[in-house]
Amino acid sequence: MTTGDPYEKTFAALPPAPGRGFARTWWGQAWLRALEDSALDGEQVRQGRRVARSGAVGTVSVRPGGLTAVVRDRDGTAHRTDVLVQEFSQAEWDRLLGLVAAESGYIAALLDREVPPELAEDAAAAGVELLPGIGDFDPRCDCGEWDHCPHTAALCHQVARLLDQDPFVLLLLRGRGERQLLDGLEERSAANAPALDPDADGAADGGFPADLAYGAARAGLPPLPPLPDLPRAPGQPPALDTEAEPDGLDVDAVEFLARAAAAEAFRLLAEAVAPGHADRAVPTPLTEAQDAVRLAREADDVRVRSRLAAATGRSRADMELAVLAWGFGAAPGLAALEDDWTPDRTTLARARTAWAAAWADEEAPVLRRVRARWTQPGTGRQVRLGREGRWWPYRREAGRWIPSGPPAPDPASALAAAGPADRGGERRRGKPLP
Secondary structure (H helix, E strand, O other): OEEOOOOOEEEOOOOOOOOOOOOOOHHHHHHHHHHHHHOOOHHHHHHHHHHHHOOOEOOEEEEOOEEEEEEEOOOOOEEEEEEEEOOOOHHHHHHHHHHHHOOHHHHHHHHOOOOOHHHHHHHHHOOOOOOOOOOOEEEEEOOOOOOOOHHHHHHHHHHHHHHHHOOHHHHHHOOOOHHHHHHHHHHHHHHHOOOOOOOOOOOOOOOOOHHHHHHHHHHOOOOOOOOOOOOOOOOOOOOOOOOOOOOOOOHHHHHHHHHHHHHHHHHHHHHHHOOOHHHOOOOOOOOHHHHHHHHHHHOOOHHHHHHHHHHOOOOHHHHHHHHHHHHHHHHHHHHHHHOOOOOOHHHHHHHHHHHHHHOOOOOOEOOEEEOOEEEEOOOOEEEEEOOOOOEEEEEEEOOEEEEOOOOEOOHHHHHHHOOOOOOOOOOOEOOOOO
């Protein structure tokens, strides 16, 4: 977006929008409903939607009372297209600004690029229709149509996308830019603020003790409601089984992701309401490769696992191992499988101490160390030291090292969790070699 004249904004042409709706927010959807209600020919609106979806709407200029853009036909013919919208009168602006200034939540929502439904309702009750309705659009196009044509309908669809991003576009159409509106709200807030008592503490220097202000603010607040009960199971996302396959949308993949998201939300909610949640460390965000393994563990369909494996450069067998490791310890468990790291001297010293303490009362087994992995020769057993300091058990099967359990706090417990030594293997006893 570019800004020159404070009463006009220019938005660069948006890319094509195949297979998507043109409005996600309720106010963007209300804008499109006004278009559909205003147009005499619904087919023109549908054609305009297709034109906008193809990316044929050029730069959009927004100013008080109107929109302008160049819209191109399939053959490249350009049309100057305008849509005029009724501006608010001074009296209407005074009523609207008074409503917003009286409710701090409205100001905060607008600054967050949100339009609370309650604001539109309150404004309508005061005689100010914030959102356009039937007959509020006045289309003008050089193609010669006197009502909405595909070009003006395409412009309105494109503006719905802009409104999703910035509701101040709507207020600019009604006659006030963002800076004007905020300045007007600031003036009203200052006029409505109570004057300081010159005898009050802090009035001489314009200040007020923060602890008193905080205590006064909290004094009038009701206690927080109790936490809701945890549902018995994750919610079920809606099915996307429709007669027509949406363009460019893999319905099976979207349904799987929705189920996985519901399961993850349920898990996070269960952790949040569990005792001691506030004392737990904030988890590190997952990488794409880690999240692919998490999703693969949620998938029952082998095709989904295969696609996730291919997307992360893993073979199907590698993905199955990764899923097994994730089941034993999430991201740290996956790191124990795939992160072949070399401990520094300090970490190795701690490892030697752990080995000595683990077998303090008995003769320690002989193990061979390669980086952060200790293998007991001839037994098919191995333990791996994770970067987080825990020990992970592994067992050799069919020529591959397989995760065989959750992490242990010491190497002896991890080695035992790796399972009994292979009967054909040779067990040698002696001093550890960390």
